[in-house]
Amino acid sequence: MRCDKCTEKPCREGNACTSCDAAALYADETDRRMMRAASEVEAEYYGEANRIQEIIIFSQKMGYKKLGLAFCSAFSEEAAKLSAILEKYFEIATVNCKVCGVPKAEMGAMQSERVGKVSCNPIEQAAVLAEAKTDLNLLLGLCVGHDALFIKYSKAPVVPVAAKDRVLAHNPMGALYCSAIYKRMTREASKYAEEHESEA
Incomplete structure (x- = not known):
């Protein structure tokens, strides 16, 4: 699969482009509890709690000591x-x-x-x-x-x-958000692909 290349994202509305029995993956009760707790944190605190706060809330919902x-x-x-x-x-x-x-x-x-x-x-x-x-x-x-x-x-x-991330103040996503860094990485990746094309 290459979900990164999908522009329509039908799965976000529950219209899957491939079939699977997702519910069966969460047969373990602990896994289901984790999924429920994660969903509750997202629904209740979306855009309000930072990551550390989300960890605290999630852990409390899970009953972690x-x-x-x-x-x-x-x-x-x-x-x-x-x-x-x-x-x-x-x-x-x-x-x-x-x-x-x-x-x-x-x-x-x-x-x-x-x-x-x-x-x-x-x-x-x-x-x-x-x-x-x-x-x-x-x-x-x-x-x-x-x-x-x-x-x-x-x-x-x-x-x-x-x-x-020693270069980007421990913000790895900065490499994707900063256009200059992203362009340089893209050029480097293209050059690498060209040099190793014969090995494929």
Whole structure:
């Protein structure tokens, strides 16, 4: 499917362009509760609550008692601010990306003078929060790839709070909204496609 190329969007009105038994996908009661809670947050607070507020409201609707926060060490100040708010509502467990202080050499990870010698450890972050028995885990600024590993190994559902983007003030969508950046990326993508056309 290439839904990004669809201009009519009939599915938004319930007129599907392909058939499926969507309801069967949500046979699990917890999944159905999450869908209902998410829909309620959207319906009740659309355009009024920011993402952090939505996380709080969603978690309350789900009856969550303990939230986990996996954060990048570069986001320590933001993690402290976020935790100070969340701990008014929930029990909190937090773990930063450098947990266990594993040298990059031991992980077989590339080293550079631009970054430190200690490796990020997203699988251990997931393990720490699993041991804490969190109901929901929040992601704050993990690197691309590290976030994928954390999500893969997290025992609890995961909600991103913010995605890391060192160039665009942690606003990845800025690359699509800023015409100059978008045009440059489009040119680079076209050049790449031309250079690798023979490999297809």
